[in-house]
Amino acid sequence: MRSAHTVEQVRAAEADLMARVPEGTLMQRAATGLAVAISNFLGGTYGARVVLLIGSGDNGGDALYAGARLARRGAQVTAVLLSDKAHRAGAEALRTAGGRLVTSTPLTGPSADPSATADPSATTAPTAVADLIRSADVVVDGIVGIGGRPGLRPKALAVVQLAERFGVPIVAVDTPSGVDVDTGETPEPHVNAALTITFGTHKICHFIDPAATACGPVHLIDIGLDLPPAEVESLQTSDIARLYPVPHGESDKYSRGVLGLMVGSTQYPGAAVIATSGALGGPVGMVRYVGPDAVAEAVRAAHPEIVAGEGRVQAWAIGSGLGDELDIPRIRELLDAEEPVVLDADGLKALDDSGDHFDVLATPHAGELARLLDVDRATVEAERLKHARLAAERYDVTVLLKGSTTVIASPDGQVRVNTNATPWLATAGAGDVLAGLCGSLLAAGLTPLDAGSVGAYLHAAAANLASSSGPITAMSVAAALPEATRYLLGG
Ligand SMILES: NC(=O)C1=CN([C@@H]2O[C@H](COP(=O)(O)OP(=O)(O)OC[C@H]3O[C@@H](n4cnc5c(N)ncnc54)[C@H](O)[C@@H]3O)[C@@H](O)[C@H]2O)[C@@H](O)CC1
Ligand SMILES: [K+]
Incomplete structure (x- = not known):
């Protein structure tokens, strides 16, 4: 560290x-x-x-x-x-x-x-x-x-x-x-x-x-x-090796964690496919996809490993690409339930400052954080630490503020920063990969602060590997996650 x-x-x-x-x-x-x-x-x-x-x-x-x-x-x-x-x-x-x-x-x-x-x-x-x-x-x-x-x-x-x-x-x-x-x-x-x-x-x-x-x-x-x-x-490489939930001899797909994904929509089916790729590139044992049938089919076509439909999960990743199909009351139910939640993109609209959400990891970019705090985006960009902390305190969630350096602020005042990202990572869908990956880490048992900081580190490491100083797609970042993880775990 x-x-x-x-x-x-x-x-x-x-x-x-x-x-x-x-x-x-x-x-x-x-x-x-x-x-x-x-x-x-x-x-x-x-x-x-x-x-x-x-x-x-x-x-x-x-x-x-x-x-x-x-x-x-x-x-x-x-x-x-x-x-x-x-x-x-x-x-x-x-x-x-x-x-x-x-x-x-x-x-x-x-x-x-x-x-x-x-x-x-x-x-x-x-x-x-x-x-x-x-x-x-x-x-x-x-x-x-x-x-x-x-x-x-x-x-x-x-x-x-x-x-x-x-x-x-x-x-x-x-x-x-x-x-x-x-x-x-x-x-x-x-x-x-x-x-x-x-x-x-x-x-x-x-x-x-x-x-x-x-x-x-x-x-x-x-x-x-x-x-x-x-x-x-x-975090540094040695911290990733220390914190990553590596399966052991007794592990099965359930004990490794099951992640529920409520992402993507008929408007944005790609977000579901991409977030699922991010989740499967993480430590989780199984992914359940919850969403419209047509989107579930697209996800299954890309990832035959997934199970479609509701069932028991250890964590949720919610919000990427929900667009207009956002069901705020349902999301609020999940936020109030026991399982930890990654809340991304459109899902952030369901956040209110009344509840106790210490097991929620919210993953806004500067514009989304600005809306949550009712300030303009430039103010958040100029004062990133201050606003990440403010939102963590106001909403009682761990806030992962995306950007060239990622700031992860937990409601108890701890702050982690991730500085290893490549500017090539500023590409459509990269946030969906991160949401899926962080969900995977939460489902495997990490705290929101650890899931956010390990997720941001691995996401950037995979992007560096996929990029080699050239353009990348979100899917290529997700595809590089296993190799980046293997490398960081010393394999
Ligand atoms: N205290 C120590 O034992 C050590 C200090 N170290 C060095 O000492 C530095 C701190 O030294 P100082 O406390 O003397 O402070 P600085 O050398 O950082 O600043 C000196 C003074 O500049 C003035 N000043 C403030 N803002 C200014 C600005 N924008 N433009 C121009 N002048 C401005 C202020 O009067 C300030 O006290 C550290 O950053 C480090 O480089 C190192 O030698 C390590 C040991
Ligand atoms: K200086």
């Missing part, structure tokens, strides 16, 4: 450790790891041109000390000081190691001619900032870390925009400056990093979009923090 902690939790753990180790130890651990990571990113250090963007705090200190290490190994390192309060000892270390320090002047923004954006007479080095950035191999963002508020001040923004304009990759120290660290929101301009190097633990912005996308790949460096339980978690 990867863990993301809040700024407050990180600060407390840092304070606790700092009281026990010599002064400066943590920053040296961070800077050492950072220097190695930058060197790996560059594929070598000697002769590399490195520009550090330095703000007023310890985030800049990390960058300066890492820059000193790189300079000692032959890199040409220049620090652009964006504040007159840059980390003093770090700046001295860089100077001693042969690096240069440049005081940035007010830059006039992206529309100006880059060669005119720095006034050489006001810098402590002869080279204008724009020229420096243009010829850099990498720009290191030490503007702000966990002490930062969203947004970039004008000087920082102008330099960051120069790097973007010249196509120079930015490596972010701890967090891409400008993002909201504790929510993953990006209400203001921010750095878009090619790589983020973080320390001690992940922060929430590393997991939650839109900030997660701004981080690029995130590399974690251990600095020895002793941390409390995490606010947000993200």
